[in-house]
Amino acid sequence: MKRYGEVQALAGASLSLQAGELVGLLGPNGAGKTTMINAIAGRLKLDAGAVRLFGRTLTREDKRPELGVVPQEIAVYPLLTARENLEVFGRLYGVASTALKERVDWALEWSDLKDRARESTKKFSGGMKRRLNIACGLVHEPAIVLLDEPTVGVDPQSRERIYEMLDALRRAGVSILLTTHHLEEAERRCERIVIIDHGRIVAAGTVQDLVSTTIGAARTLRMTLGAPLAASAPVPPGIVLDDNRQTMTAEVADVGRDVGRLLASVAAAGGDVIDVAVGGATLQDVFISLTGRALRE
Amino acid sequence: MMGTLLRIAWTNFRRDRVALSLTFVLPVIFFSIFAGIFGNQRTSATRRLRVAIVDEDRTAYSQALVAALQSEGALRAQTTAEENGKGEVLDRVKAEDLVRKGDLPVAVVLPKGLGDSKKFWSDAASRGPKVQLLADVSDPIAPQVVRGLLQKVSFTAAPESMAAEGLAMFEKYSGPLTPAQRASFDRWMSGARQGGNPSPAAGSAAEMGLPIELVNVMQPGGGDNVTISFYAAGVGVMFLLFSCAGAGGSLIEEEESGTLGRLISSRAGMTGVLLGKWVFISMMGMLQLCLMFTWGAVMFGLPLVRHLPGFLIVTLFTAPAAAGFGLVLAALSRTRAQLSGMSTIIILTMSAIGGSMFPRFLMSETMQKAGLVTFNAWALDGYLKVFWRNAPLIDLWPQVVVLTGLTAAFLAIARTLARRWETV
Numbered sequence: 001m002k003r004y005g006e007v008q009a010l011a012g013a014s015l016s017l018q019a020g021e022l023v024g025l026l027g028p029n030g031a032g033k034t035t036m037i038n039a040i041a042g043r044l045k046l047d048a049g050a051v052r053l054f055g056r057t058l059t060r061e062d063k064r065p066e067l068g069v070v071p072q073e074i075a076v077y078p079l080l081t082a083r084e085n086l087e088v089f090g091r092l093y094g095v096a097s098t099a100l101k102e103r104v105d106w107a108l109e110w111s112d113l114k115d116r117a118r119e120s121t122k123k124f125s126g127g128m129k130r131r132l133n134i135a136c137g138l139v140h141e142p143a144i145v146l147l148d149e150p151t152v153g154v155d156p157q158s159r160e161r162i163y164e165m166l167d168a169l170r171r172a173g174v175s176i177l178l179t180t181h182h183l184e185e186a187e188r189r190c191e192r193i194v195i196i197d198h199g200r201i202v203a204a205g206t207v208q209d210l211v212s213t214t215i216g217a218a219r220t221l222r223m224t225l226g227a228p229l230a231a232s233a234p235v236p237p238g239i240v241l242d243d244n245r246q247t248m249t250a251e252v253a254d255v256g257r258d259v260g261r262l263l264a265s266v267a268a269a270g271g272d273v274i275d276v277a278v279g280g281a282t283l284q285d286v287f288i289s290l291t292g293r294a295l296r297e
Numbered sequence: 298m299m300g301t302l303l304r305i306a307w308t309n310f311r312r313d314r315v316a317l318s319l320t321f322v323l324p325v326i327f328f329s330i331f332a333g334i335f336g337n338q339r340t341s342a343t344r345r346l347r348v349a350i351v352d353e354d355r356t357a358y359s360q361a362l363v364a365a366l367q368s369e370g371a372l373r374a375q376t377t378a379e380e381n382g383k384g385e386v387l388d389r390v391k392a393e394d395l396v397r398k399g400d401l402p403v404a405v406v407l408p409k410g411l412g413d414s415k416k417f418w419s420d421a422a423s424r425g426p427k428v429q430l431l432a433d434v435s436d437p438i439a440p441q442v443v444r445g446l447l448q449k450v451s452f453t454a455a456p457e458s459m460a461a462e463g464l465a466m467f468e469k470y471s472g473p474l475t476p477a478q479r480a481s482f483d484r485w486m487s488g489a490r491q492g493g494n495p496s497p498a499a500g501s502a503a504e505m506g507l508p509i510e511l512v513n514v515m516q517p518g519g520g521d522n523v524t525i526s527f528y529a530a531g532v533g534v535m536f537l538l539f540s541c542a543g544a545g546g547s548l549i550e551e552e553e554s555g556t557l558g559r560l561i562s563s564r565a566g567m568t569g570v571l572l573g574k575w576v577f578i579s580m581m582g583m584l585q586l587c588l589m590f591t592w593g594a595v596m597f598g599l600p601l602v603r604h605l606p607g608f609l610i611v612t613l614f615t616a617p618a619a620a621g622f623g624l625v626l627a628a629l630s631r632t633r634a635q636l637s638g639m640s641t642i643i644i645l646t647m648s649a650i651g652g653s654m655f656p657r658f659l660m661s662e663t664m665q666k667a668g669l670v671t672f673n674a675w676a677l678d679g680y681l682k683v684f685w686r687n688a689p690l691i692d693l694w695p696q697v698v699v700l701t702g703l704t705a706a707f708l709a710i711a712r713t714l715a716r717r718w719e720t721v
Binding site for chain 2: 038041042043044045060063064069071072073074075076077089092093094136137
């Protein structure tokens with residue numbers, strides 16, 4: 001629990017992270033994502049509740065050497081080179097001087113910055129800075145990594161690269177919790193999704209779990225006609241005709257059984273179907289369904 | 298188009314509180330501060346000069362001079378170690394010591410033989426011992442004021458002495474007076490001794506008056522490095538404060554960039570981060586002061602090598618205190634702009650009151666005491682003790698103690714204020 005004045009930032013939110021798991025923490029702006037990350041990282045004092053790490057209950061002041069925190073800001077020193085940034089954060093986070101070079105070399109390799117290691121980071125592109133920002137949080141080899149919007153403001157190529165980096169970490173057994181507004185990426189990359197809103201966890205599970213528990217397993221059949229359906233023609237039952245009378249949609253509980261029957265009924269009504277698409281609910285649908293369409297902040 | 302541009306500029310300006318205060322409030326504050334400091338110099342509170350008097354002559358003449366100086370409204374003359382007449386009677390050594398320590402700017406020594414010698418109308422060959430002004434010439438005004446008042450009281454306190462000498466000189470070069478002239482002169486002298494007003498005929502007394510010698514007790518026979526050492530210390534300490542405040546501002550930049558959060562979450566913690574910054578800024582400040590004084594030595598003949606141990610001691614305690622002060626200012630500020638505005642006001646105020654811009658010894662006594670609440674005053678006093686007063690190293694202990702105390706206080710305050718960075 002955490003309250004800032006009138007705002008209840010965390011209202012009984014609870015989540016757990018298993019070894020080697022990549023979990024996406026999603027929510028609208030102001031839902032409590034960053035507050036949750038900060039609480040785990042020990043950057044705020046909870047009004048109630050606790051953070052447990054490998055069985056230890058932590059106070060805010062307790063150090064968390066197993067934790068790597070990557071803030072949303074590009075928290076690196078612009079006048080230092082990539083290598084120097086990694087060295088200083090490595091030392092501050094407890095990497096022994098004997099192991100420092102090896103860890104820094106690993107981080108440069110991992111973040112694909114080896115060739116630019118000796119350049120001042122202020123000259124880096126947005127994507128390079130993001131990768132270095134993440135690497136600085138990992139140079140001390142944490143078992144758990146918290147990333148706040150790690151792909152914000154970077155191009156698709158850099159986002160792909162960042163997720164590849166995170167996949168490599170996960171395969172090595174590192175647990176990862178990240179916040180993001182890129183729902184399609186979260187759907188594709190995260191093993192488990194946690195949706196937070198108004199400081200409460202409103203849903204948690206795999207994307208399939210979330211879809212089936214919020215929207216259901218039904219698919220949507222979309223049919224496009226070659227010409228508008230005649231005004232006098234009857235609309236077959238279970239089908240919704242758009243205002244232009246040229247696009248039809250229908251909920252399909254069993255694709256194999258129902259699609260043929262629906263196509264036949266449209267043909268019988270005089271419709272000339274030229275294209276068909278069958279799709280399921282997305283994480284975006286689940287997200288909107290759970291958090292609503294109203295703008296936040 | 299111009300209207301639209303003006304609207305943008307005005308709206309931005311009106312909503313920027315820092316810009317508003319820097320434009321309209323800061324000048325008024327500074328005007329008030331400087332009016333308070335320098336305006337007082339011309340009011341009734343104009344300082345009365347403290348002067349030590351050493352009467353080695355102990356004649357009626359010298360005693361008359363002492364009494365006249367003590368009754369002068371512009372002076373606070375003392376003949377004993379303490380101003381209220383207590384303590385030992387001053388001799389030359391003790392009086393000089395008072396000047397050296399900066400307790401008072403001038404000591405008047407009435408030498409033995411003064412009363413019996415020719416003082417006013419003598420030629421170079423027959424002139425007796427000179428009255429000596431043992432002065433700290435870093436205060437260029439005080440010795441001149443005392444010299445003028447000394448000439449004045451020499452005429453008014455012992456007019457018969459001057460008249461008798463004048464007549465003797467007249468007789469030497471013009472021949473003796475006739476008996477009738479002599480009788481007339483003796484009658485006039487009798488009246489003068491009884492307190493009558495002697496003739497003001499001594500129109501050129503300034504050239505012919507009491508022989509006075511100014512003795513620079515701070516740098517006997519030395520060059521004109523007093524102003525150099527004062528400005529090196531004054532400017533050095535003021536810019537040290539600006540540098541330290543600026544360097545402390547790196548905390549604000551680190552907060553904005555997110556690196557501060559990373560540092561706080563590391564093994565260093567907030568205390569470690571502050572200590573790291575403090576050590577760095579202290580070292581930077583020491584280097585800055587070393588550079589300033591080295592430049593003074595190379596370009597302006599500041600005797601740095603001769604005073605190196607004292608300089609190093611004062612610098613060793615001044616820079617860490619300034620660094621702590623910079624951290625306090627940074628921890629008080631929310632943004633760089635706030636820090637810039639606030640540090641400008643506070644540092645310039647401290648510099649004005651503390652004597653970086655205008656020597657404290659020229660301020661009224663009240664302002665001199667008020668200046669001691671500032672960091673600048675203690676640091677400057679330390680440097681002036683070293684470079685100007687040639688004080689032994691042990692004499693620096695008050696400055697060392699106060700600067701150490703200030704450093705500890707600044708660090709404690711900065712650490713308390715820095716709690717806001719520890720939690721989000």
